[in-house]
Amino acid sequence: MRNTSSIYKRMYSPKLIELFKNPKNVGEMPDADVKVTEGSLACGDMITIFMKVDEKTKRIKDIKFLSYGCAANIATTSMMTEMVKGLTLEEAKKITFKQIADALGGLPPVKMHCAVLSVDGLRSAIRKYEEEHGLVEVPELDESFVRSRLRHIINPKIGRDIISTGIVDEIKVYDGNVEIDLNISEDDEFKNYIVGEIRERLENLPNIKELKINFKE
Ligand code: FES
Numbered sequence: 001m002r003n004t005s006s007i008y009k010r011m012y013s014p015k016l017i018e019l020f021k022n023p024k025n026v027g028e029m030p031d032a033d034v035k036v037t038e039g040s041l042a043c044g045d046m047i048t049i050f051m052k053v054d055e056k057t058k059r060i061k062d063i064k065f066l067s068y069g070c071a072a073n074i075a076t077t078s079m080m081t082e083m084v085k086g087l088t089l090e091e092a093k094k095i096t097f098k099q100i101a102d103a104l105g106g107l108p109p110v111k112m113h114c115a116v117l118s119v120d121g122l123r124s125a126i127r128k129y130e131e132e133h134g135l136v137e138v139p140e141l142d143e144s145f146v147r148s149r150l151r152h153i154i155n156p157k158i159g160r161d162i163i164s165t166g167i168v169d170e171i172k173v174y175d176g177n178v179e180i181d182l183n184i185s186e187d188d189e190f191k192n193y194i195v196g197e198i199r200e201r202l203e204n205l206p207n208i209k210e211l212k213i214n215f216k217e
Contacts, residue, residue, distance in 0.1 A: 008071060013105030020071040023078035025085075029064045034129040037197055038121040038152060042113035044159020045069035047077050049125040055133075058089050065121070072107060072114035076100050080118040089126050089135075095119065124152065132204045141207040143171045146178055153197045156190050167194065169216075176209035178202060186215045 008017055029035075029050035037048045045068055052062040063081045067074045079100050084092040097115035101107040107115060130136040139145050147163060155165040162168055170181040180198065184191055195213055202211050 011108050011111070012071065012075075016072065016075040016104045016107070019075040019078045019104070023067075023074050025064045025078060025081040026066065026074075027064050028066065029062065032064075034125050034132070035200065036121065036125045036128050037154075037200065038117065038124050039154030039161065040069070040073075040113055040117040040120075041161065042116075043069070044154055045073060045114075045117065046154055047073065047117060047121045049077075049121045051125045051129065053089065053129055058135075060084050060087055060089070060092055063125075069117065070111070070114060072111040073117055075104060076107070076115040077118040077121065079103050080115075080122055084122060089130065092122060093126055095122065128204075131206070134206065138205055138207045141173060141176065141178070143173050146171045146173060146180070146202065149201045150180075150198065153194070153201065156193060162194060176207065177212070178208055178210070179212045179214065181214045183216055185217070188215075191215070 029052065031052070032050035033053050034051045035048065037046055039046045047069060048066040050064045051060060053059070054061050063085055065077045065081055067077055080095065083095055083100065083103065097112065097119045100115045100118060101112065127136070131138045150168055151161045151163050153162045154160065155162045155167050158165045167183055168180060169183045172179040182194065184194065198213060199211065202208055
């Protein structure tokens with residue numbers, strides 16, 4: 001783990017520093033019911049949330065995370081996972097970034113978006129679970145629906161989403177099939193990451209029959 005500098009001590013509460021140094025619920029979960037990666041439009045950092053849900057009670061049985069963000073993001077996401085474990089999906093949806101910041105003894109204003117990212121990740125994971133398990137209606141499948149889902153994927157080269165950074169060239173939707181033309185070649189260093197994220201976001205949705213991804217020549 002990184003050293004706790006005096007700058008951290010001035011910026012952060014002792015509780016936040018403790019959770020940053022010893023975060024709870026960090027790691028992958030190979031048998032997760034849902035996995036989602038969410039990026040912050042404020043800073044380009046990312047978190048991945050893994051969640052297991054009790055099918056009958058709809059309670060969060062287990063939740064883990066990986067953070068590609070700052071100290072505040074590691075601490076806020078760790079706190080979020082502790083707060084929602086055992087809650088029903090409906091209860092977990094009501095958790096706010098403010099509650100997480102308060103539970104950590106406060107956050108500096110410039111770091112509030114780190115708590116927002118942890119809540120966005122949680123809500124994305126819940127929505128994905130609900131959509132894939134038929135608990136909520138998935139919006140009508142059209143180009144703007146696909147575009148809205150792809151906006152959550154961060155282009156690792158630039159730190160902004162793959163739509164606004166021009167990675168997605170064209171989206172075609174026909175008879176429940178989705179075809180996405182990407183502006184990257186087959187041998188792009190981030191191809192596997194970007195394709196994996198697109199598949200994660202779209203492949204299991206009940207309104208999509210087939211997903212095809214094409215690359216630049
Ligand atoms: Fe990006 Fe904290 S600065 S998550």
